[in-house]
Amino acid sequence: MELTNTTLSDFRAVMALIDAGTFRGAAERLGLSPSALSRQITGLETRLGVRLFDRDTRNVHTTASGEAFGRVARRMLYTVEDGMAEFEAYVSSRQGRLTIAGLPSVTAGLLPRLIGAFSVEHPGIDLRILDALSGSVLEAVESGIADLGFAAGTVSTRSRMHFEPLFDDEFVAIGHPDGPLAENRGYAWAEILEMPIIAMAEGTSVRELIDGACLRHGTSLSPRFEVAHLATAGALVSAALGVTALPTMTLPVLNMASLIQRPITDFGAKRRIGLVRRTGRTLSPPAAAFTELVKRSRLVR
Amino acid sequence: MELTNTTLSDFRAVMALIDAGTFRGAAERLGLSPSALSRQITGLETRLGVRLFDRDTRNVHTTASGEAFGRVARRMLYTVEDGMAEFEAYVSSRQGRLTIAGLPSVTAGLLPRLIGAFSVEHPGIDLRILDALSGSVLEAVESGIADLGFAAGTVSTRSRMHFEPLFDDEFVAIGHPDGPLAENRGYAWAEILEMPIIAMAEGTSVRELIDGACLRHGTSLSPRFEVAHLATAGALVSAALGVTALPTMTLPVLNMASLIQRPITDFGAKRRIGLVRRTGRTLSPPAAAFTELVKRSRLVR
DNA sequence: AACAAAAGTGCACTTCACGCAACAACGACT
DNA sequence: AGTCGTTGTTGCGTGAAGTGCACTTTTGTT
Numbered sequence: 001m002e003l004t005n006t007t008l009s010d011f012r013a014v015m016a017l018i019d020a021g022t023f024r025g026a027a028e029r030l031g032l033s034p035s036a037l038s039r040q041i042t043g044l045e046t047r048l049g050v051r052l053f054d055r056d057t058r059n060v061h062t063t064a065s066g067e068a069f070g071r072v073a074r075r076m077l078y079t080v081e082d083g084m085a086e087f088e089a090y091v092s093s094r095q096g097r098l099t100i101a102g103l104p105s106v107t108a109g110l111l112p113r114l115i116g117a118f119s120v121e122h123p124g125i126d127l128r129i130l131d132a133l134s135g136s137v138l139e140a141v142e143s144g145i146a147d148l149g150f151a152a153g154t155v156s157t158r159s160r161m162h163f164e165p166l167f168d169d170e171f172v173a174i175g176h177p178d179g180p181l182a183e184n185r186g187y188a189w190a191e192i193l194e195m196p197i198i199a200m201a202e203g204t205s206v207r208e209l210i211d212g213a214c215l216r217h218g219t220s221l222s223p224r225f226e227v228a229h230l231a232t233a234g235a236l237v238s239a240a241l242g243v244t245a246l247p248t249m250t251l252p253v254l255n256m257a258s259l260i261q262r263p264i265t266d267f268g269a270k271r272r273i274g275l276v277r278r279t280g281r282t283l284s285p286p287a288a289a290f291t292e293l294v295k296r297s298r299l300v301r
Numbered sequence: 302m303e304l305t306n307t308t309l310s311d312f313r314a315v316m317a318l319i320d321a322g323t324f325r326g327a328a329e330r331l332g333l334s335p336s337a338l339s340r341q342i343t344g345l346e347t348r349l350g351v352r353l354f355d356r357d358t359r360n361v362h363t364t365a366s367g368e369a370f371g372r373v374a375r376r377m378l379y380t381v382e383d384g385m386a387e388f389e390a391y392v393s394s395r396q397g398r399l400t401i402a403g404l405p406s407v408t409a410g411l412l413p414r415l416i417g418a419f420s421v422e423h424p425g426i427d428l429r430i431l432d433a434l435s436g437s438v439l440e441a442v443e444s445g446i447a448d449l450g451f452a453a454g455t456v457s458t459r460s461r462m463h464f465e466p467l468f469d470d471e472f473v474a475i476g477h478p479d480g481p482l483a484e485n486r487g488y489a490w491a492e493i494l495e496m497p498i499i500a501m502a503e504g505t506s507v508r509e510l511i512d513g514a515c516l517r518h519g520t521s522l523s524p525r526f527e528v529a530h531l532a533t534a535g536a537l538v539s540a541a542l543g544v545t546a547l548p549t550m551t552l553p554v555l556n557m558a559s560l561i562q563r564p565i566t567d568f569g570a571k572r573r574i575g576l577v578r579r580t581g582r583t584l585s586p587p588a589a590a591f592t593e594l595v596k597r598s599r600l601v602r
Numbered sequence: 603a604a605c606a607a608a609a610g611t612g613c614a615c616t617t618c619a620c621g622c623a624a625c626a627a628c629g630a631c632t
Numbered sequence: 633a634g635t636c637g638t639t640g641t642t643g644c645g646t647g648a649a650g651t652g653c654a655c656t657t658t659t660g661t662t
Contacts, residue, residue, distance in 0.1 A: 001392070003385040007309055023640060033621055038641060040619090050392050051583045057640045058628040064448070064585030068391045072384035079380045083373035084304040090369045091302070091351050147365070282352040284365030324609060337651050339610060358609045358658040604662090611656075618649075625642075632635085 002047040008080060010044045011073035013037060014052060018062050018070045023055075091285045095124035098286040101146035103205055104230060105250035106273060107131040110150065118293050125286050141276055147287035152205040153272035161276045166294065169247035169271040171209070173262045174233075174254070176240040186265040189217055196242035198233050199223035209271050210245060216268065230254065247271045303348040309381060311345045312374035314338060315353060319363050319371045324356075392586045396425035399587040402447035404506055406531060406551035407574060408432040411451065419594050426587050442577055448588035453506040454573035462577040467595065469571040470548035472510070473562045475534075475555070477541040487566040490518055497543035499534050500524035510572050511546060517569065531555065548572045 013030060017037070020026035027037040045052050052066035062070065089095045102111055107129055115127055130137075130146050138161060140146035153163050173192055175181030180195045193214075199221060200206040214221045224242050227233045233244050234254035245264060246254075249271070275294060277283060283291065314331060318338070321327035328338040346353050353367035363371065391397045403412055408430055416428055431438075431447050439462060441447040454464050474493055476482030481496045494515075500522060501507040515522050525543050528534045534545050535555035546565060547555075550572070576595060578584060584592065 001389060003389065006381075006385065009308075024638090032619095034640070035622085035642080036620055042641085048388075048392070050586070054581060054583050055640070056581075056628065057626065058638080060640085061582065063583040064397075064588070065392060065583070068397070068585075069388055072388050076380055076384055079377055080307075083377055084307065087349075087370055087373050088302060088304065091349070091366060096365075096369070280355060280357070281362065282355050282364040282366070285351070287365070325607090333650095334652055335609070336611080336653085340650080343610085356609070359607075359660060361609085606661080607659090609656105609658085611654100613653090613655105614651105615653105616649105616651075618647105620645105620647085622645090623643090626640090628637105628639085630635100630637085632633105 001049050005047060006044070008076070010040065011076045013040045014044070014066070014070055014073050015077060017041060017053065017060065018066065022060055089124070093122050093125060093285045093289040096284065096286045097126045097128065098148075098284070098290060099128040099130060099140075099146040100148050100150070100290070101130040101132055101137040101140040102150035103137060103152065104131045105206070105247060105253060106150040108230075109249045109252040110273075114290075114294060114297065117297065118290055121293065122286065122289060138276065141278060144278075147277070147284050148290060149276040150273060151276050152209065153274045162279045163274045163276050164291075165272050165274040167273055169249040169273050171213075171245045171264055171267050171271070172248055172251075173243055173245050173264050174237055174251075174259055175243040175262065176237055177258065177260050179237075179240055179243060181243055181260060181262050184260075184262070186263040188265050189213065189267045190219070192243060192245065192264065193219055193221070196224040197221065198225045198227065198236045198242040198244040200230075200233065200244075201226050201228045204228075205271065206246060206250070209247075213267055234259065249273065302350050306348060307345070309377070311341065312377050314341050315345070315367070315371055315374050316378060318342060318354065318361065319367065323361055390425070394423050394426065394586045394590040397585065397587045398427045398429065399449075399585070399591060400429040400431060400441075400447045401449050401451070401591070402431040402433055402438040402441040403451035404438060404453065405432045406507070406548065406554060407451040409531075410550045410553040411574075415591075415595060415598065418598065419591055422594065423587065423590060439577065442579060445579075448578070448585050449591060450577040451574060452577050453510065454575045463580045464575045464577050465592075466573050466575040468574055470550040470574050471571050472514075472546045472548055472565055472568050473552075474544055474546050474565050475538050475552075475560055475562050476544040477538055478559065478561050480538075480541055480544060482544055482561060482563050485561075485563070487564040489566050490514065490568045491520070493544060493546065493565065494520055494522070497525040498522065499526045499528065499537045499543040499545040501531075501534065501545075502527050502529045505529075506572065507547060507551070510548075514568055535560065550574065 013026070016026035016029050017023065020029055023034045023037055027034040030037060041053065048069075050065045050069075051063055052069055054061045054063055086095075100111070100115075108131075111129060115129070119125070119127060130140055132140060137146070137149040137151045141149040141161060151163075152169075153165055173181055173187055175195075181187065199210065210221060225236055227236065230246070230250050230253045233246070236242060237244055238255070238258045245267070251261065275291060277287070277291075314327070317327035317330050318324065321330055324335045324338050328335040331338060342354065349370075351366045351370075352364055353370055355362045355364055387396075401412070401416075409432075412430060416430070420426070420428060431441055433441060438447070438450040438452045442450040442462060452464075453470075454466055474482055474488055476496075482488065500511065511522060526537055528537065531547070531551050531554045534547070537543060538545055539556070539559045546568070552562065576592060578588070578592075
């Protein structure tokens with residue numbers, strides 16, 4: 001009994017013949033000639049070593065073995081149908097899973113709107129958000145844990161991954177209403193450096209950007225506090241312990257009620273936010289759909 | 302997306318490539334050349350409109366879509382494997398169902414030994430016994446309710462079905478020890494007709510045979526009692542109400558403790574017991590196996 | 603920098619499947 | 633009972649699909 005050579009068309013042929021009851025009808029349903037179907041059934045019976053249909057030139061009767069095979073065939077075709085439908089649903093992003101890594105500022109400030117829109121368009125997709133520091137975002141995407149990542153477009157980012165810039169996130173100075181930024185005007189970066197600075201911890205993209213700006217200005221940063229979380233920085237500023245410089249994107253995370261923001265006139269450094277993905281790797285359909293959505297939503301300001 | 306043309310070899314190819322990680326290894330496992338596999342994967346990807354593997358000349362990486370397809374493919378191949386194993390088990394009579402119709406005398410006297418042996422050889426097969434009158438046996442087999450039937454080989458039987466004779470069941474006279482058959486010798490049929498006869502109801506094969514014998518002897522039967530069931534006949538004889546003539550095969554059904562049996566010297570009619578099955582219909586594998594067992598058990602006496 | 607290994611491609615060949623036409627057998631209708 | 637129509641099967645030719653071999657290209661390694 002040669003089972004391995006059995007193909008899906010064999011199953012389809014048997015099913016059609018069982019349902020139609022005649023070779024002619026079954027062949028028509030399958031879209032081929034009666035002779036072709038006859039050969040196929042004969043060949044299958046030969047390979048199986050079992051007669052599936054008792055037939056003469058006038059009648060066709062399914063044997064017990066034929067019915068047994070038909071049950072198997074029906075299950076098989078259902079499985080194929082279901083499987084392909086499932087795959088098609090996956091490809092067309094109707095179901096699946098999408099993991100997005102992002103800097104905390106992005107996940108908090110930008111992602112809510114995006115994933116809101118996405119989950120409306122693709123309700124069947126399980127969304128996972130990974131908020132991590134800059135390095136972890138790249139790591140997550142590179143290792144495949146995350147499909148996409150939102151990160152700042154630093155040099156290291158662009159070399160390891162494909163980076164698609166979305167918009168520039170400008171730095172503003174944040175201070176207490178009664179603090180050194182009380183005057184409602186733009187401040188120069190040199191001015192700010194004179195104030196007590198609350199800086200983000202090293203390893204964050206914000207800190208990386210600020211360090212780079214200092215380098216270009218030929219100055220150096222001497223922070224009064226270093227904090228790991230944006231909210232902490234906000235709290236410290238609210239307590240009038242100092243000022244800080246943050247990208248505007250991060251502001252929604254903070255409670256701005258008791259804070260004021262001022263432009264930095266000559267800071268120059270912008271945080272270029274973009275979408276990272278592995279180079280040379282095809283995006284999963286949900287990831288591609290999400291990328292499409294992001295582009296469509298015109299974040300560029 | 303062309304889903305319908307997807308074939309089992311596509312699933313096998315994807316599975317092999319996922320598992321092996323290289324075209325070369327996968328091709329070897331599939332028993333074909335790397336180029337053929339390359340074309341197959343490319344063709345599948347084209348039909349699906351989705352890239353399943355990211356590959357350069359050196360590395361092969363499964364995409365998210367490829368893994369999704371792989372999950373579907375694995376399920377598919379398991380289903381095929383299971384299904385074919387199930388069918389193979391059915392064909393080789395390791396599982397399935399077998400319905401045997403038989404005359405009450407046969408089912409009671411002969412079948413127990415046979416189905417005992419059969420269920421030892423084929424423990425996975427569900428056995429159903431249909432004990433019915435002669436006509437019902439044929440009906441059950443003809444309609445497909447029963448796969449096989451044990452019946453007496455009358456003319457009508459042979460014309461409608463394929464009849465395979467197994468053995469001849471001879472008639473003996475049954476009486477009460479104190480009745481007219483008290484003498485331990487053979488009795489002529491004419492003698493017995495003089496005694497009070499307990500006959501089986503019309504429609505039973507026993508009655509059919511006896512009527513035939515009377516016809517040949519130029520006599521006629523005038524039964525004192527007519528009963529539908531063998532056990533009833535036996536009970537009547539036990540009560541010394543008369544004598545009866547029955548095939549030896551039926552005797553195990555009766556309680557012979559208070560009965561005696563005597564040869565009928567010139568009765569001449571034997572009941573030819575045989576296996577009936579539909580003409581022109583292939584037997585189900587369990588039925589074929591059972592037939593084989595019956596032939597092997599050499600019932601011919 | 604050169605080599606080796608692996609995937610992709612052009613080309614020729616085989617094999618498989620298909621349709622058409624002829625054939626055989628069975629059933630129905632007169 | 634004879635005839636005709638229908639239905640499954642088979643012989644044959646054709647076309648497409650698949651396969652292997654040889655070669656190219658690219659990439660990782662020594």
